[in-house]
Amino acid sequence: MVTTEEIEHTLGEVFRLAKPTSIYIEQPGLAQASIDVEELNGATLFNTRITTENSRLAVLARRPESVMIMYFQLGGGCSFNLNYQYKVPERHHCLCYLPVLQSDFMVGEQNMLQGLSIQFNSDVVAAHLLDEGALDDDWLRLLEDGEQPFSTVTESRPISVNIQASVHQLLNCPYKGKLGQTYKDALIRLMLVEQLAGFRRDRQAIAVLTDTKLTRRDIDTLHAVKAYLDQHYLDELSLEKIVRLFGLNTFKLKYGFKKLFDTSVMRYIDDQKMSYARQLLLEEKQDVWTVADQLGYSHYTNFSTAFKRRFGYSPAQLKGQPLLVH
Structure with a gap:
């Protein structure tokens, strides 16, 4: 063994x-x-x-x-x-x-x-x-x-x-x-x-950014924020909660995250959720509505729109399911 x-x-x-x-x-x-x-x-x-x-x-x-x-x-x-x-x-x-x-x-x-x-x-x-x-x-x-x-x-x-x-x-x-x-x-x-x-x-x-709006400490903190989001994207998150957790002001969180990672904080969270949803749909026997509910979407249409924006096709197309009203 x-x-x-x-x-x-x-x-x-x-x-x-x-x-x-x-x-x-x-x-x-x-x-x-x-x-x-x-x-x-x-x-x-x-x-x-x-x-x-x-x-x-x-x-x-x-x-x-x-x-x-x-x-x-x-x-x-x-x-x-x-x-x-x-x-x-x-x-x-x-x-x-x-x-x-x-x-x-x-x-x-x-x-x-x-x-x-x-x-x-x-x-x-x-x-x-x-x-x-x-x-x-x-x-x-x-x-x-x-x-x-x-x-x-x-x-x-x-x-x-x-x-x-x-x-x-x-x-x-x-x-x-x-x-x-x-x-x-x-x-x-x-x-x-x-x-x-x-x-x-x-x-x-390049290792050292020249942006005067962000200090080296800010950059390290923003990387820590991203690492945190990678682990907690299914939690109920808001900009206010993240600001409190990491001691950044709202401007530095929004500006710095966009500067470093070329996306907004909330869009990054949504993208992580969609990647997780895609994994569930591919690997588990769950229908699209169950997955939408698991991710906190009260309306399937909102989930489908976010999923298609991320991957270019709807979750129903991925599962090969007809688009029926549910």
Whole structure:
């Protein structure tokens, strides 16, 4: 019988060693996990799938050398521990540079994760992209100097259609050998350019913001607010309650949250609720009206409108249910 600790240790060793391998672990009642690691020219791919049952998994990802990480949350969800606990939403991506890899991630009980992590040496890739004129000065300085860590985990963005197509081609490469490596290398560089273009407006990805309206303490507090909302989005929340909990004034909460995360506080809460609703509709035998009621919507129409605004289709379409008056 494999214990939770043994599963966590095995997964952690795969990330630490970063060598080509393919592992599969299954322990009924606990979890099943698989990681495929592939080494390309200057990049290492980690294709991870984890499903938990009656236990959560907390994996320590440790490597002594610096690393640039492209991360794509393809399905489910997990939390990353970088001073605070942050959750990357489903179908979001982020980009990080860490002088030393010390990142923990946790998959909660009865949850699932499908994630693609691409790790590489930042200065080599920066040199290639500089030759192609693909980087602006800010990103080039960050990637080349290798001194200043940065992370967009807290400002993750939805995976675009272009990135989604590249991920699909990367994971389903039709070529073998050197041709396959060349094909995958080109896709990874294309995905990185897409990521950089998406984060170009987000100067908060650089470690220190220059916005004089927000102090470093304000920024840390706002990240704590976001982490709190990730855990309590089903609670009855208001701006007034959040202000009292975290000691911010209303202006800094509204302005700072929008500045850092490109959305309002209440819209972020609604989006988290909709992601949870989608998970319930996909994984559990509940009809759309029951889920709407569980999320506190007294009228199905309001729930359906919010859901469609988030995902582009109605909850009834997701469940394949007719739109009947209920």
